[in-house]
Amino acid sequence: MARYNFKETESKWRDIWASRESFKVREDTAKPKYYVLEMFPYPSGRIHMGHVRNYTLGDLVARYKRACGFNVLHPMGWDAFGLPAENAAIQNRVPPATWTRENIATMRGQLRNMGFSYDWSRELATCEADYYRHEQKMFLDFLGAGLAYRKESWVNWDPVEQTVLANEQVIDGRGWRSGELVEKRQLSQWFFRITAFADELLEALDGLERWPERVRLMQANWIGRSEGARMLFSLKGRSDRLEVYTTRQDTIFGASFCAIAANHPIALELAEDNAELTDFIAECNRLGTSEAAIETAEKKGFDTGIRARHPFVEGKELPVYVANFVLMEYGTGAIFGCPAHDQRDLDFARKYGLDVIPVVAPEDTDAGDFTIGDEAYTGEGRLINSEFLNGMTVEEAKNEAARRLEAAGAGEKAINYRLRDWGVSRQRYWGCPIPVIHCADCGVVPVPETDLPVLLPEDVSFDKPGNPLEHHPTWKQVDCPKCGRPARRETDTFDTFVESSWYFARFCSAQAGTAFDRAAVDYWMPVDQYIGGIEHAVLHLLYSRFFMRALKQCGYIGVDEPFAGLMTQGMICHETYRDQSGKWLYPEEVRWLEDGSAVKTDDGTPVTVGPAESMSKSKRNVVDPEHIISQYGADTARLFVLSDSPPDRDSEWTEAGIEGAWRYTNRLWRMVTECAVELPPSGSPKPESLSPPADTVHRLIHKTIAAVSQDLDRFHFNKAVARIRELTNAAESLKPSEDGSAWVLREAQDAIVRLIGPMMPHLAEELWQRLGHGTLLADTAWPEYDPALLEEDSVTIAVQVNGKLRGTVDLPRDSSREEAESAAMALPNVSRAVGESGVRKVIIVPNRIINVVV
RNA sequence: GCGGGCGUGGCGAAACUGGUAAACGCAAGGGACUUAAAAUCCCUCGCCGCAAGGCUUGCGGGUUCGAGUCCCGCCGCCCGCACCA
Numbered sequence: 001m002a003r004y005n006f007k008e009t010e011s012k013w014r015d016i017w018a019s020r021e022s023f024k025v026r027e028d029t030a031k032p033k034y035y036v037l038e039m040f041p042y043p044s045g046r047i048h049m050g051h052v053r054n055y056t057l058g059d060l061v062a063r064y065k066r067a068c069g070f071n072v073l074h075p076m077g078w079d080a081f082g083l084p085a086e087n088a089a090i091q092n093r094v095p096p097a098t099w100t101r102e103n104i105a106t107m108r109g110q111l112r113n114m115g116f117s118y119d120w121s122r123e124l125a126t127c128e129a130d131y132y133r134h135e136q137k138m139f140l141d142f143l144g145a146g147l148a149y150r151k152e153s154w155v156n157w158d159p160v161e162q163t164v165l166a167n168e169q170v171i172d173g174r175g176w177r178s179g180e181l182v183e184k185r186q187l188s189q190w191f192f193r194i195t196a197f198a199d200e201l202l203e204a205l206d207g208l209e210r211w212p213e214r215v216r217l218m219q220a221n222w223i224g225r226s227e228g229a230r231m232l233f234s235l236k237g238r239s240d241r242l243e244v245y246t247t248r249q250d251t252i253f254g255a256s257f258c259a260i261a262a263n264h265p266i267a268l269e270l271a272e273d274n275a276e277l278t279d280f281i282a283e284c285n286r287l288g289t290s291e292a293a294i295e296t297a298e299k300k301g302f303d304t305g306i307r308a309r310h311p312f313v314e315g316k317e318l319p320v321y322v323a324n325f326v327l328m329e330y331g332t333g334a335i336f337g338c339p340a341h342d343q344r345d346l347d348f349a350r351k352y353g354l355d356v357i358p359v360v361a362p363e364d365t366d367a368g369d370f371t372i373g374d375e376a377y378t379g380e381g382r383l384i385n386s387e388f389l390n391g392m393t394v395e396e397a398k399n400e401a402a403r404r405l406e407a408a409g410a411g412e413k414a415i416n417y418r419l420r421d422w423g424v425s426r427q428r429y430w431g432c433p434i435p436v437i438h439c440a441d442c443g444v445v446p447v448p449e450t451d452l453p454v455l456l457p458e459d460v461s462f463d464k465p466g467n468p469l470e471h472h473p474t475w476k477q478v479d480c481p482k483c484g485r486p487a488r489r490e491t492d493t494f495d496t497f498v499e500s501s502w503y504f505a506r507f508c509s510a511q512a513g514t515a516f517d518r519a520a521v522d523y524w525m526p527v528d529q530y531i532g533g534i535e536h537a538v539l540h541l542l543y544s545r546f547f548m549r550a551l552k553q554c555g556y557i558g559v560d561e562p563f564a565g566l567m568t569q570g571m572i573c574h575e576t577y578r579d580q581s582g583k584w585l586y587p588e589e590v591r592w593l594e595d596g597s598a599v600k601t602d603d604g605t606p607v608t609v610g611p612a613e614s615m616s617k618s619k620r621n622v623v624d625p626e627h628i629i630s631q632y633g634a635d636t637a638r639l640f641v642l643s644d645s646p647p648d649r650d651s652e653w654t655e656a657g658i659e660g661a662w663r664y665t666n667r668l669w670r671m672v673t674e675c676a677v678e679l680p681p682s683g684s685p686k687p688e689s690l691s692p693p694a695d696t697v698h699r700l701i702h703k704t705i706a707a708v709s710q711d712l713d714r715f716h717f718n719k720a721v722a723r724i725r726e727l728t729n730a731a732e733s734l735k736p737s738e739d740g741s742a743w744v745l746r747e748a749q750d751a752i753v754r755l756i757g758p759m760m761p762h763l764a765e766e767l768w769q770r771l772g773h774g775t776l777l778a779d780t781a782w783p784e785y786d787p788a789l790l791e792e793d794s795v796t797i798a799v800q801v802n803g804k805l806r807g808t809v810d811l812p813r814d815s816s817r818e819e820a821e822s823a824a825m826a827l828p829n830v831s832r833a834v835g836e837s838g839v840r841k842v843i844i845v846p847n848r849i850i851n852v853v854v
Numbered sequence: 855g856c857g858g859g860c861g862u863g864g865c866g867a868a869a870c871u872g873g874u875a876a877a878c879g880c881a882a883g884g885g886a887c888u889u890a891a892a893a894u895c896c897c898u899c900g901c902c903g904c905a906a907g908g909c910u911u912g913c914g915g916g917u918u919c920g921a922g923u924c925c926c927g928c929c930g931c932c933c934g935c936a937c938c939a
Contacts, residue, residue: 003893172936213858213859214857214858214859214933214934217857217858217934217935218857218858218933218934218935220857221856221857221858221934221935221936222934222935224935224938226938226939228939244939245938245939246939247938247939248939259939299937323937324937325937325939326937326939327937327938327939329938330938330939331938331939332939334939335939336939337939338939342939343855344937344939345939416938416939418935418938534933534934537934538934643866643878643879644866644867644878644879644880645866645867646867649866649867651866652865652866654865654866654880656880656881657866657879657880659880660879660880661879663893663894664879666893666894670894710870718866718867718868718878718879719867719868719877719878721878721879722867722868722877722878722879723877723878724878725878725879726877726878729878796874797874798873798874799874800873800874800919800920802919802920803873803918803919803920803921804920805874807874808874840919841919842919843873843919843920845873848873848874849873849874849920851873851919851920852919853919853920
């Protein structure tokens, strides 16, 4: 029995697709367009299983849509700037550019070997000047539009990466890549004004119907809109006023203190001649922002001695504290405390002996009896102890309090967002240079457009720690474009998330001399289906949404939303292995014994097998796609990652699983190439009569085409695979002696090959040719089904007695109720279950179920 | 604390708007072919039971002729955000 020679076949068809430019596309208004994109990879060196899954999903969609008649754009590129290249440079003394380009070459070859239907003519790498030069121009335009600005602020400093991180890149107080606790530093940094679009980015989430609900929720939470009021408290003995933000302006009569953040300007001013306060502020700054630190931290305050005047109560004064739980980054960095209705304020008030005045009482409570114990009351109710607000609901009181504040010039309604502007400066070398020049006389001067691009020098040294651009002998020395005197180039580079915020639009016209060919972008954008990991739910996916709006405002493009559809794929997991000393082992270092236990291949010592976890280099539970491809071929690997688990769920890589996929690959091969009987050519006319078994399979072909199409439309790829296997099973079990079976078998082969085409393109292309077709399967339309064959003439109907299954009856489709009922009652099981008691009623759902109620 | 999701065989999973639970695959067991192995093919495979039959979708209730699916209350697991004013 000949095994399928995937090595020969797969490379043969890849060469044919490449030489025919099968997947090269251009704008064509005669066809509906479909833009399918997978998140482009960072060129780390080699592709991993996560890439295989991601790109297999995308390729399936691309090939399916192409077969369905869409003009499909399916490009690939490289997210090529980033820190690993610098680390490699330090460790191996290879320039980052060289390291990156070599990795790209390797990974491009690996992706080609997978047979993905990319239009390689659109390939791009973000580290090349012909890409990032456009980004520098965008920055200048953003600057002009007020969407980019420079500001001194407290930023997150990653001590390992030696750079600043955006808020989105700090997870539980730690750097998203380094995992190290971040420090707060005050630095002058470039920001993108993402907050200008806060409301729009939030509102538009509702329109992203083909995004997973949880990604939309995560973005909504991240933007964090809240409605409340800004209030101004005049301060005794000072001319300035204290601005606070609150969502509970209705509780103003319950206020008993104000609190400001440790980094609030007033706190810093007072600290100048108050050593005790300086110490307290330092203590607050030391406090981590990790979950553990926050939970264990005690509420602490420092009385500044300043007194704030209550806006409505003549003579009432509130002490102003510096408090460790007030964040400078949220709202105005100052609050008023109403202990009765906020747990944190209550804890604080109890500790410092402040008043606790209830001002909201639950509907059915007698106001006089309502007191606060250890728990603040945060529920609904009516206002008490609140002069002009008394008797109002919380909602009414919020409105009235805001109205009165505004009338008194002491505040107004306000909307606040959690979202902060996007800090894009990075003190790193391998990134896009920020095109500005610092001049001692003229200040910050943008690089004139005619001087773009600002090229990243490649002759850099990593001998000293820190940013090589700082240490470069000449690069930063430049004349001021305004006054001509010696000045200094900005040595910060952009966050690499800037490059990934517009690459998808660049793909529409990847070779254009300007950033975008507007007509091409208008034709292709938005991306119809974007596929990638959930880890970018907030980061990349939010930045890109902002970037499109910023580009639109600057006249580059006309779209707001970059990704109309989003699919987030799950991770690939694998068992973990440790030897006796607890060291992690690679799967290939483990051998399995007869009794099911595992030992080390080299010395036979026992191995501890751990549960499946997501593949990671540190735990060595990785499988190199290249090994799999050389052992089983790309198609088998592709089939395996599509089988069993739905795309959005984590799935486990197992040796048995890939073996199962390999078995099926060979079954298909044999079914077409080693058929026992002579089959008529594809497309022969249907024989006069089909035996009942042949007719059943004939119908199944059409049912399968219908079902697989629907499954692919809904991204239920594992179900589509199952249905194709079902059809294969049925076709194989058809006996050649049956009337018409040869014709049906050939029809089934044709259908199976076409249906499996987007999943296993090389094998399908080969079998398609062997079935006698003169065209490429890649150029062949998706099969159609005959709706008349989807419905059977007879149906099997379940018969229940009191909801319990007692048997089934086979009846002609659409039999009358009487026929159905009498057939059901005739079943011995049914009459036994009914017994002596009379039938009360019979529920009949035509063609589905008969339920006899006794 | 807030928000969201998920609990189905030994395992991955199916089950359209409530209508025959476990399709498809993996693993396992038995058999055929073979000197032998691999490959391949056939059979069994939710649980209890020789069988007839009974039971079964995390647990407890409810709605319904009928619930994996809807409602209420628990239990468990996972994810996101979090001193957010």
